[in-house]
Amino acid sequence: MDPQTIWIMIHVVLLVYWLGADISVFYCSLQIIKPANSRETRAAIAKVLGFVNAFPGIVSILMLPVGLMLASGKGLSPITGGWLALVWGLAAIWLLISVSAASQRGTPLGKTYATIDLWIRYVLIAVLTIAALLSLTGGAPFTSNWLALKVLLFAFVLVCGLGIRFTFAKFGPAFGRFMAEGSTPETEAGLRGPVMRVKPWVLALWSGLVVMALLGIAQPLL
Amino acid sequence: MEFWESLIVWLHLLLFVYWLGGDLGVFYSSRFRNDPQYDLKTRLLLARITGDIDMAPRTTMVLMIPIGFTLAAVKGYLTIPDIWLIAFWAFGAAWLVLVWWLHIEKDADKKKPWTKFDLRLRWVLMLVLAAAAIYSFFAHQPLTENWLALKLLLFAGTILCGIMIRVSVKPYVAAFAEIREHGSTPEREAVLSASAGAARQWVKAIWVLISLAALIGIWQPGF
Numbered sequence: 001m002d003p004q005t006i007w008i009m010i011h012v013v014l015l016v017y018w019l020g021a022d023i024s025v026f027y028c029s030l031q032i033i034k035p036a037n038s039r040e041t042r043a044a045i046a047k048v049l050g051f052v053n054a055f056p057g058i059v060s061i062l063m064l065p066v067g068l069m070l071a072s073g074k075g076l077s078p079i080t081g082g083w084l085a086l087v088w089g090l091a092a093i094w095l096l097i098s099v100s101a102a103s104q105r106g107t108p109l110g111k112t113y114a115t116i117d118l119w120i121r122y123v124l125i126a127v128l129t130i131a132a133l134l135s136l137t138g139g140a141p142f143t144s145n146w147l148a149l150k151v152l153l154f155a156f157v158l159v160c161g162l163g164i165r166f167t168f169a170k171f172g173p174a175f176g177r178f179m180a181e182g183s184t185p186e187t188e189a190g191l192r193g194p195v196m197r198v199k200p201w202v203l204a205l206w207s208g209l210v211v212m213a214l215l216g217i218a219q220p221l222l
Numbered sequence: 223m224e225f226w227e228s229l230i231v232w233l234h235l236l237l238f239v240y241w242l243g244g245d246l247g248v249f250y251s252s253r254f255r256n257d258p259q260y261d262l263k264t265r266l267l268l269a270r271i272t273g274d275i276d277m278a279p280r281t282t283m284v285l286m287i288p289i290g291f292t293l294a295a296v297k298g299y300l301t302i303p304d305i306w307l308i309a310f311w312a313f314g315a316a317w318l319v320l321v322w323w324l325h326i327e328k329d330a331d332k333k334k335p336w337t338k339f340d341l342r343l344r345w346v347l348m349l350v351l352a353a354a355a356i357y358s359f360f361a362h363q364p365l366t367e368n369w370l371a372l373k374l375l376l377f378a379g380t381i382l383c384g385i386m387i388r389v390s391v392k393p394y395v396a397a398f399a400e401i402r403e404h405g406s407t408p409e410r411e412a413v414l415s416a417s418a419g420a421a422r423q424w425v426k427a428i429w430v431l432i433s434l435a436a437l438i439g440i441w442q443p444g445f
Contacts, residue, residue, distance in 0.1 A: 005441045012235065012436060013242075020243010024275050028247070031271055041264040045271070048251045055246065213235060218228035 004073045011066050011216075014059040019209050021055040024048070026202060032175075033191045035183055046175060054102065060161065061098055064124075064154070065091040071147060078141045094120050105172075118165075121158055128155040145222035146215050153212045160205035167197040230293045237282040237289060238436050242429060244278030249425060251275065256418050258411045262402065269398070273325065280321055283384070286377065288314035299370050301363040317343070344385050352378035368445050369438050376435040383424045383431065390420040 028049045032042050065088050071077035072084055079087060098117050104110030128151050131141055135148035142148045174190035181187050254260055254268040288310045294300040295307055320340060327333050351374055354364055358371035365371045394417035397410045 001441060001443070005437075008440045009437050012238070012440070013433070015235075016239045016243040017246065018243075019236075020239040020241075020278075021246050023240065023244055023278055024247020024251070027275055028251075028271065031267075037267060038261075038263060040261060041267050044254045044260060044264050044268055048247065048254065048268075048271070051250050052247050210232075210236065214228065214232045217231045217235065218225060220225070220228075 004070065007066060007070045007073060011063075011070055014063050014066060015209065015213060017055040017059045018063070019206060021052050022202070022206065024052045025056070028052070029195050029198075033188070033195050035188050039179060039182060042175075043179065057098060057102065058095065060157075061091060061095045067150070067154070071142070076142060076144050076147050118162075121162060125155045125158050125162075128152070128158070144219070146219050149222065150212050150215050153208050153215070157205055157208040157212070160201050160208060163201035164198050164205065167201060168194050170194045171198075227296050230289065230296055233289050234286075234293050234439075237286050238432065241279045241282040241286075242432060244275060244282070245425065245429065247275040248272055248279065249422075252418065256415055258406050262406070266402065277322070277325055280325075281318065283380065284314055284318045284321055287317075290373075290377070294365065294370060299366050301366060341385065341388060344381050348378045348381040348385065351375075351381070367442070369441070369443050373435045373438050376431045376438075379431045380428050383428045386424045387421045390424060391417055393417040394421065 028045050031037065032045045032049065037045070065084075068077055068079050068084060068087055072080045094117070097113050097120070101110055101113035101117050104113060132148045132152035132155065134140065135142035135151070136145055142151060171191065171194040174187070174194065178187040178191055251268055251272045255265050255272055257265070260268070288307070291300060291310045292307055295304055320336065324333055324336060324340060355371045355375035355378060357363075358365040358374070359368060365374060393413050397413040397417065401407075401410050401414070
Protein backbone atom coordinates (compact mmCIF):
# COMPACT_ATOMS: atom_id res chain seq x y z
CA MET A 1 0.00 0.00 0.00
CA ASP A 2 1.19 3.48 -0.87
CA PRO A 3 1.76 5.45 2.38
CA GLN A 4 -0.18 8.25 0.71
CA THR A 5 -3.29 6.02 0.91
CA ILE A 6 -2.97 5.87 4.69
CA TRP A 7 -2.55 9.64 4.93
CA ILE A 8 -5.62 10.25 2.75
CA MET A 9 -7.57 7.87 4.99
CA ILE A 10 -6.40 9.75 8.11
CA HIS A 11 -7.23 13.05 6.40
CA VAL A 12 -10.77 11.78 5.73
CA VAL A 13 -11.26 10.37 9.23
CA LEU A 14 -10.22 13.74 10.66
CA LEU A 15 -13.00 15.34 8.61
CA VAL A 16 -15.42 12.71 9.93
CA TYR A 17 -14.71 13.66 13.52
CA TRP A 18 -14.76 17.35 12.74
CA LEU A 19 -17.71 17.96 10.42
CA GLY A 20 -19.59 14.76 11.26
CA ALA A 21 -19.27 15.18 15.01
CA ASP A 22 -20.33 18.82 14.76
CA ILE A 23 -23.87 17.85 13.82
CA SER A 24 -24.41 16.40 17.31
CA VAL A 25 -22.91 19.50 18.90
CA PHE A 26 -25.23 21.72 16.88
CA TYR A 27 -28.34 19.68 17.65
CA CYS A 28 -27.56 19.44 21.37
CA SER A 29 -26.97 23.19 21.55
CA LEU A 30 -30.52 23.72 20.26
CA GLN A 31 -31.93 21.31 22.84
CA ILE A 32 -30.02 22.84 25.74
CA ILE A 33 -31.75 26.20 25.30
CA LYS A 34 -35.27 24.74 25.28
CA PRO A 35 -37.12 26.06 28.36
CA ALA A 36 -39.26 22.88 28.36
CA ASN A 37 -36.22 20.83 29.32
CA SER A 38 -35.47 20.50 33.03
CA ARG A 39 -32.23 21.47 34.71
CA GLU A 40 -31.17 17.84 35.09
CA THR A 41 -31.96 17.11 31.47
CA ARG A 42 -29.95 20.08 30.32
CA ALA A 43 -27.04 19.11 32.55
CA ALA A 44 -27.03 15.72 30.79
CA ILE A 45 -27.17 17.43 27.39
CA ALA A 46 -24.26 19.63 28.46
CA LYS A 47 -22.23 16.48 29.13
CA VAL A 48 -22.99 15.10 25.67
CA LEU A 49 -22.10 18.49 24.18
CA GLY A 50 -18.82 18.65 26.07
CA PHE A 51 -17.80 15.13 25.08
CA VAL A 52 -18.60 15.37 21.38
CA ASN A 53 -17.23 18.89 21.09
CA ALA A 54 -13.79 17.72 22.22
CA PHE A 55 -13.38 15.82 18.94
CA PRO A 56 -13.51 18.74 16.47
CA GLY A 57 -11.08 20.60 18.74
CA ILE A 58 -8.50 17.83 18.51
CA VAL A 59 -8.87 16.80 14.88
CA SER A 60 -8.83 20.39 13.61
CA ILE A 61 -5.31 20.75 15.01
CA LEU A 62 -4.16 17.47 13.47
CA MET A 63 -5.60 18.46 10.09
CA LEU A 64 -2.75 20.86 9.36
CA PRO A 65 0.24 18.48 9.71
CA VAL A 66 -1.69 15.66 8.02
CA GLY A 67 -2.62 17.98 5.15
CA LEU A 68 0.97 19.15 4.75
CA MET A 69 2.10 15.50 4.87
CA LEU A 70 -0.22 14.73 1.97
CA ALA A 71 0.88 17.80 0.05
CA SER A 72 4.54 16.91 0.46
CA GLY A 73 3.83 13.32 -0.65
CA LYS A 74 2.30 14.70 -3.83
CA GLY A 75 5.24 17.03 -4.34
CA LEU A 76 3.06 20.11 -3.93
CA SER A 77 4.65 21.57 -0.82
CA PRO A 78 8.17 22.80 -0.09
CA ILE A 79 7.75 21.67 3.53
CA THR A 80 9.44 18.28 3.49
CA GLY A 81 11.85 16.18 5.56
CA GLY A 82 13.13 17.98 8.65
CA TRP A 83 10.75 20.90 8.16
CA LEU A 84 7.83 18.52 8.12
CA ALA A 85 9.11 16.92 11.32
CA LEU A 86 9.22 20.43 12.82
CA VAL A 87 5.59 21.01 11.78
CA TRP A 88 4.61 17.76 13.50
CA GLY A 89 6.50 18.76 16.63
CA LEU A 90 4.82 22.18 16.74
CA ALA A 91 1.42 20.64 16.09
CA ALA A 92 1.98 18.19 18.95
CA ILE A 93 2.82 21.06 21.30
CA TRP A 94 -0.20 23.03 20.10
CA LEU A 95 -2.43 20.00 20.66
CA LEU A 96 -1.08 19.59 24.18
CA ILE A 97 -1.69 23.26 24.94
CA SER A 98 -5.20 23.17 23.48
CA VAL A 99 -6.17 19.98 25.33
CA SER A 100 -4.72 21.37 28.58
CA ALA A 101 -6.68 24.59 28.11
CA ALA A 102 -9.88 22.53 27.84
CA SER A 103 -9.11 20.15 30.71
CA GLN A 104 -7.95 22.93 33.08
CA ARG A 105 -10.75 25.31 32.19
CA GLY A 106 -11.58 27.70 35.03
CA THR A 107 -8.12 27.58 36.60
CA PRO A 108 -5.45 30.30 36.15
CA LEU A 109 -3.25 27.74 34.37
CA GLY A 110 -6.11 26.86 32.03
CA LYS A 111 -6.50 30.54 31.23
CA THR A 112 -2.80 30.84 30.37
CA TYR A 113 -3.04 27.82 28.06
CA ALA A 114 -6.15 29.30 26.41
CA THR A 115 -4.32 32.59 25.80
CA ILE A 116 -1.32 30.81 24.26
CA ASP A 117 -3.69 28.75 22.11
CA LEU A 118 -5.40 31.93 20.98
CA TRP A 119 -2.10 33.51 19.93
CA ILE A 120 -1.03 30.38 18.09
CA ARG A 121 -4.24 30.70 16.11
CA TYR A 122 -3.69 34.42 15.37
CA VAL A 123 -0.19 33.72 14.09
CA LEU A 124 -1.33 30.71 12.10
CA ILE A 125 -4.17 32.62 10.46
CA ALA A 126 -1.72 35.33 9.40
CA VAL A 127 0.96 32.89 8.18
CA LEU A 128 -1.48 30.68 6.26
CA THR A 129 -3.22 33.65 4.65
CA ILE A 130 0.08 35.18 3.53
CA ALA A 131 1.38 31.82 2.26
CA ALA A 132 -1.85 31.21 0.35
CA LEU A 133 -1.95 34.70 -1.20
CA LEU A 134 1.74 34.51 -2.18
CA SER A 135 1.09 31.12 -3.78
CA LEU A 136 -1.98 32.33 -5.65
CA THR A 137 -0.15 35.37 -7.03
CA GLY A 138 3.44 34.15 -7.28
CA GLY A 139 3.27 30.34 -7.44
CA ALA A 140 5.20 29.74 -4.20
CA PRO A 141 5.35 28.23 -1.57
CA PHE A 142 2.45 26.12 -2.85
CA THR A 143 2.63 25.41 -6.56
CA SER A 144 -1.00 24.38 -7.07
CA ASN A 145 -3.68 27.02 -6.84
CA TRP A 146 -6.30 24.59 -5.54
CA LEU A 147 -4.00 23.75 -2.65
CA ALA A 148 -3.30 27.44 -2.00
CA LEU A 149 -7.06 27.97 -1.92
CA LYS A 150 -7.42 25.14 0.60
CA VAL A 151 -4.76 26.78 2.76
CA LEU A 152 -6.64 30.08 2.53
CA LEU A 153 -9.89 28.34 3.45
CA PHE A 154 -8.16 26.68 6.38
CA ALA A 155 -7.24 30.14 7.64
CA PHE A 156 -10.90 31.12 7.11
CA VAL A 157 -12.05 28.08 9.08
CA LEU A 158 -9.67 29.06 11.90
CA VAL A 159 -11.23 32.54 11.88
CA CYS A 160 -14.69 30.96 12.13
CA GLY A 161 -13.40 28.87 15.05
CA LEU A 162 -12.34 32.07 16.80
CA GLY A 163 -15.73 33.62 16.01
CA ILE A 164 -17.35 30.60 17.66
CA ARG A 165 -15.04 30.89 20.65
CA PHE A 166 -15.75 34.59 21.22
CA THR A 167 -19.50 34.47 20.68
CA PHE A 168 -19.87 31.32 22.76
CA ALA A 169 -17.68 32.51 25.65
CA LYS A 170 -20.72 33.80 27.51
CA PHE A 171 -22.48 30.45 27.36
CA GLY A 172 -20.43 28.78 30.13
CA PRO A 173 -21.15 31.43 32.79
CA ALA A 174 -24.77 31.68 31.60
CA PHE A 175 -25.16 27.93 31.98
CA GLY A 176 -23.66 28.10 35.47
CA ARG A 177 -26.17 30.78 36.42
CA PHE A 178 -29.03 28.78 34.93
CA MET A 179 -27.99 25.71 36.94
CA ALA A 180 -27.84 27.81 40.12
CA GLU A 181 -30.93 29.95 39.67
CA GLY A 182 -33.11 27.73 37.51
CA SER A 183 -35.28 28.82 34.62
CA THR A 184 -36.04 32.54 34.67
CA PRO A 185 -36.54 34.84 31.68
CA GLU A 186 -33.05 36.23 32.36
CA THR A 187 -31.23 32.90 32.62
CA GLU A 188 -33.04 31.55 29.55
CA ALA A 189 -32.10 34.65 27.57
CA GLY A 190 -28.52 34.26 28.77
CA LEU A 191 -28.39 30.74 27.33
CA ARG A 192 -30.23 31.57 24.15
CA GLY A 193 -28.15 34.58 23.15
CA PRO A 194 -24.78 32.86 22.64
CA VAL A 195 -26.34 29.84 20.88
CA MET A 196 -28.14 32.10 18.40
CA ARG A 197 -25.11 34.30 17.80
CA VAL A 198 -22.78 31.33 17.27
CA LYS A 199 -24.93 29.84 14.48
CA PRO A 200 -23.65 31.96 11.54
CA TRP A 201 -20.04 31.16 12.51
CA VAL A 202 -20.79 27.45 12.67
CA LEU A 203 -22.50 27.48 9.29
CA ALA A 204 -19.61 29.45 7.80
CA LEU A 205 -17.13 26.94 9.23
CA TRP A 206 -19.06 24.00 7.78
CA SER A 207 -19.22 25.72 4.38
CA GLY A 208 -15.46 26.22 4.49
CA LEU A 209 -14.89 22.55 5.30
CA VAL A 210 -17.16 21.13 2.60
CA VAL A 211 -15.67 23.43 -0.03
CA MET A 212 -12.19 22.34 1.08
CA ALA A 213 -13.25 18.71 0.76
CA LEU A 214 -14.50 19.31 -2.78
CA LEU A 215 -11.29 21.13 -3.73
CA GLY A 216 -9.23 18.26 -2.37
CA ILE A 217 -11.19 15.72 -4.39
CA ALA A 218 -11.48 17.65 -7.65
CA GLN A 219 -8.01 19.25 -7.45
CA PRO A 220 -9.04 21.61 -10.26
CA LEU A 221 -6.58 23.58 -12.34
CA LEU A 222 -7.34 27.12 -11.22
CA MET B 223 -11.29 13.98 -12.91
CA GLU B 224 -14.38 15.51 -14.47
CA PHE B 225 -16.06 18.02 -12.23
CA TRP B 226 -19.33 16.14 -11.89
CA GLU B 227 -17.42 12.96 -11.18
CA SER B 228 -15.67 14.83 -8.36
CA LEU B 229 -19.04 16.01 -7.19
CA ILE B 230 -20.28 12.44 -6.73
CA VAL B 231 -17.06 11.39 -4.97
CA TRP B 232 -17.61 14.40 -2.72
CA LEU B 233 -21.19 13.42 -1.91
CA HIS B 234 -19.99 9.86 -1.28
CA LEU B 235 -17.38 11.24 1.13
CA LEU B 236 -19.90 13.45 2.92
CA LEU B 237 -22.17 10.46 3.46
CA PHE B 238 -19.29 8.67 5.18
CA VAL B 239 -18.55 11.79 7.24
CA TYR B 240 -22.11 12.07 8.54
CA TRP B 241 -22.52 8.34 9.01
CA LEU B 242 -19.46 7.70 11.15
CA GLY B 243 -19.29 11.20 12.63
CA GLY B 244 -22.99 11.34 13.46
CA ASP B 245 -22.73 7.99 15.24
CA LEU B 246 -20.39 9.54 17.79
CA GLY B 247 -23.20 11.66 19.25
CA VAL B 248 -25.65 8.76 19.12
CA PHE B 249 -23.22 6.47 20.90
CA TYR B 250 -22.45 8.89 23.70
CA SER B 251 -25.92 10.33 24.30
CA SER B 252 -27.40 6.81 24.54
CA ARG B 253 -25.45 6.32 27.80
CA PHE B 254 -27.64 8.85 29.57
CA ARG B 255 -30.78 7.27 28.23
CA ASN B 256 -29.66 3.99 29.82
CA ASP B 257 -28.50 5.44 33.12
CA PRO B 258 -30.97 4.86 36.01
CA GLN B 259 -29.30 7.72 37.95
CA TYR B 260 -31.23 10.17 35.81
CA ASP B 261 -34.92 10.79 36.22
CA LEU B 262 -37.31 9.38 33.69
CA LYS B 263 -38.04 12.70 32.00
CA THR B 264 -34.36 13.26 31.31
CA ARG B 265 -33.92 9.73 30.01
CA LEU B 266 -36.91 10.08 27.72
CA LEU B 267 -35.60 13.33 26.32
CA LEU B 268 -32.11 11.91 25.86
CA ALA B 269 -33.74 8.96 24.10
CA ARG B 270 -35.39 11.43 21.73
CA ILE B 271 -32.15 13.32 21.15
CA THR B 272 -30.33 10.05 20.51
CA GLY B 273 -33.04 9.05 18.04
CA ASP B 274 -32.91 12.41 16.28
CA ILE B 275 -29.13 12.41 15.87
CA ASP B 276 -29.36 8.80 14.72
CA MET B 277 -31.23 10.06 11.66
CA ALA B 278 -27.90 11.31 10.29
CA PRO B 279 -26.37 7.80 10.04
CA ARG B 280 -29.71 6.32 9.00
CA THR B 281 -30.17 8.82 6.19
CA THR B 282 -26.62 8.47 4.92
CA MET B 283 -26.86 4.69 4.84
CA VAL B 284 -29.96 4.81 2.64
CA LEU B 285 -28.40 7.38 0.30
CA MET B 286 -25.19 5.37 0.08
CA ILE B 287 -26.97 2.96 -2.30
CA PRO B 288 -27.93 5.39 -5.10
CA ILE B 289 -24.80 7.49 -4.68
CA GLY B 290 -22.47 4.50 -4.44
CA PHE B 291 -23.91 2.86 -7.54
CA THR B 292 -23.93 6.15 -9.44
CA LEU B 293 -20.26 6.59 -8.60
CA ALA B 294 -19.53 3.03 -9.78
CA ALA B 295 -21.37 3.76 -13.04
CA VAL B 296 -19.57 7.07 -13.61
CA LYS B 297 -16.22 5.34 -13.12
CA GLY B 298 -17.22 2.59 -15.54
CA TYR B 299 -17.17 -0.17 -12.94
CA LEU B 300 -20.81 -1.12 -13.30
CA THR B 301 -21.86 -3.42 -16.15
CA ILE B 302 -25.62 -2.92 -15.92
CA PRO B 303 -27.10 -0.20 -18.17
CA ASP B 304 -27.06 3.34 -16.78
CA ILE B 305 -30.82 3.55 -17.04
CA TRP B 306 -30.98 1.26 -13.99
CA LEU B 307 -29.58 4.07 -11.93
CA ILE B 308 -33.03 5.65 -12.04
CA ALA B 309 -34.29 2.55 -10.23
CA PHE B 310 -31.57 2.90 -7.58
CA TRP B 311 -32.49 6.55 -7.05
CA ALA B 312 -36.22 5.83 -6.95
CA PHE B 313 -35.62 3.04 -4.46
CA GLY B 314 -33.36 5.26 -2.34
CA ALA B 315 -35.90 8.09 -2.33
CA ALA B 316 -38.81 5.80 -1.42
CA TRP B 317 -36.86 4.06 1.33
CA LEU B 318 -35.68 7.40 2.70
CA VAL B 319 -39.28 8.61 2.90
CA LEU B 320 -40.19 5.44 4.79
CA VAL B 321 -37.24 5.76 7.20
CA TRP B 322 -38.12 9.37 7.98
CA TRP B 323 -41.83 8.67 8.27
CA LEU B 324 -41.06 5.91 10.78
CA HIS B 325 -39.03 8.42 12.76
CA ILE B 326 -41.57 11.25 12.72
CA GLU B 327 -44.82 9.29 13.11
CA LYS B 328 -45.68 8.74 16.76
CA ASP B 329 -48.63 6.36 16.35
CA ALA B 330 -47.10 2.96 17.12
CA ASP B 331 -50.03 0.97 15.72
CA LYS B 332 -49.87 2.80 12.43
CA LYS B 333 -46.12 2.23 12.26
CA LYS B 334 -46.12 -1.44 13.18
CA PRO B 335 -46.66 -3.02 9.72
CA TRP B 336 -44.19 -0.57 8.15
CA THR B 337 -41.53 -1.25 10.77
CA LYS B 338 -41.87 -4.93 9.91
CA PHE B 339 -41.73 -4.12 6.21
CA ASP B 340 -38.59 -2.02 6.73
CA LEU B 341 -36.92 -4.89 8.56
CA ARG B 342 -37.82 -7.39 5.81
CA LEU B 343 -36.61 -4.93 3.20
CA ARG B 344 -33.25 -4.81 4.97
CA TRP B 345 -33.00 -8.61 4.95
CA VAL B 346 -33.78 -8.77 1.24
CA LEU B 347 -31.44 -5.90 0.41
CA MET B 348 -28.63 -7.41 2.45
CA LEU B 349 -28.99 -10.77 0.69
CA VAL B 350 -29.29 -9.26 -2.80
CA LEU B 351 -26.28 -6.97 -2.36
CA ALA B 352 -24.16 -9.72 -0.78
CA ALA B 353 -25.10 -12.06 -3.65
CA ALA B 354 -24.25 -9.38 -6.22
CA ALA B 355 -20.90 -8.80 -4.51
CA ILE B 356 -19.98 -12.48 -4.32
CA TYR B 357 -21.12 -13.08 -7.90
CA SER B 358 -18.93 -10.16 -9.01
CA PHE B 359 -15.85 -11.82 -7.53
CA PHE B 360 -16.30 -14.71 -9.97
CA ALA B 361 -18.05 -13.22 -12.99
CA HIS B 362 -16.79 -9.59 -12.80
CA GLN B 363 -20.34 -8.34 -13.17
CA PRO B 364 -22.34 -6.36 -12.19
CA LEU B 365 -19.16 -4.91 -10.63
CA THR B 366 -15.99 -5.19 -12.66
CA GLU B 367 -13.52 -4.54 -9.82
CA ASN B 368 -12.88 -6.94 -6.96
CA TRP B 369 -12.15 -4.18 -4.48
CA LEU B 370 -15.50 -2.61 -5.30
CA ALA B 371 -17.26 -5.96 -4.88
CA LEU B 372 -15.58 -6.21 -1.48
CA LYS B 373 -16.91 -2.76 -0.60
CA LEU B 374 -20.40 -3.86 -1.56
CA LEU B 375 -20.00 -6.96 0.59
CA LEU B 376 -18.91 -4.80 3.52
CA PHE B 377 -21.93 -2.55 2.93
CA ALA B 378 -24.21 -5.61 2.99
CA GLY B 379 -22.46 -6.42 6.28
CA THR B 380 -23.47 -3.03 7.70
CA ILE B 381 -27.10 -3.74 6.78
CA LEU B 382 -26.81 -7.05 8.62
CA CYS B 383 -25.37 -5.25 11.65
CA GLY B 384 -28.29 -2.82 11.49
CA ILE B 385 -30.70 -5.77 11.49
CA MET B 386 -28.86 -7.29 14.45
CA ILE B 387 -29.12 -3.98 16.31
CA ARG B 388 -32.88 -4.10 15.81
CA VAL B 389 -33.00 -7.70 17.01
CA SER B 390 -30.82 -7.07 20.05
CA VAL B 391 -32.73 -3.98 21.21
CA LYS B 392 -36.06 -5.81 21.35
CA PRO B 393 -35.72 -6.59 25.09
CA TYR B 394 -34.48 -3.03 25.51
CA VAL B 395 -37.57 -1.48 23.96
CA ALA B 396 -39.85 -3.67 26.11
CA ALA B 397 -37.91 -2.90 29.32
CA PHE B 398 -37.83 0.82 28.55
CA ALA B 399 -41.60 0.83 28.01
CA GLU B 400 -42.06 -0.93 31.38
CA ILE B 401 -39.80 1.56 33.11
CA ARG B 402 -41.78 4.39 31.57
CA GLU B 403 -45.09 3.01 32.73
CA HIS B 404 -44.28 1.25 35.99
CA GLY B 405 -40.99 2.82 37.04
CA SER B 406 -37.43 1.63 37.32
CA THR B 407 -36.55 -1.68 38.99
CA PRO B 408 -33.10 -3.31 39.12
CA GLU B 409 -34.42 -6.19 36.96
CA ARG B 410 -35.73 -3.88 34.27
CA GLU B 411 -32.51 -1.86 34.31
CA ALA B 412 -30.50 -5.08 34.03
CA VAL B 413 -32.45 -6.12 30.92
CA LEU B 414 -31.97 -2.62 29.55
CA SER B 415 -28.22 -2.47 29.98
CA ALA B 416 -27.64 -6.05 28.79
CA SER B 417 -29.63 -5.37 25.64
CA ALA B 418 -27.95 -2.01 25.06
CA GLY B 419 -24.56 -3.68 25.54
CA ALA B 420 -25.35 -6.26 22.87
CA ALA B 421 -26.53 -3.58 20.45
CA ARG B 422 -23.36 -1.59 21.06
CA GLN B 423 -21.20 -4.44 19.75
CA TRP B 424 -23.09 -4.33 16.46
CA VAL B 425 -22.71 -0.55 16.28
CA LYS B 426 -18.95 -0.92 16.70
CA ALA B 427 -18.96 -3.58 13.99
CA ILE B 428 -20.60 -1.06 11.63
CA TRP B 429 -17.85 1.45 12.39
CA VAL B 430 -15.19 -1.11 11.52
CA LEU B 431 -16.97 -2.16 8.32
CA ILE B 432 -17.55 1.34 6.95
CA SER B 433 -14.05 2.47 7.87
CA LEU B 434 -12.65 -0.55 6.01
CA ALA B 435 -14.92 0.25 3.07
CA ALA B 436 -13.60 3.82 3.08
CA LEU B 437 -9.99 2.64 3.16
CA ILE B 438 -10.59 0.23 0.27
CA GLY B 439 -12.28 3.01 -1.69
CA ILE B 440 -9.22 5.22 -1.30
CA TRP B 441 -6.74 2.40 -1.82
CA GLN B 442 -8.53 0.64 -4.72
CA PRO B 443 -6.18 -2.35 -4.60
CA GLY B 444 -6.01 -4.67 -7.60
CA PHE B 445 -6.53 -8.30 -6.58
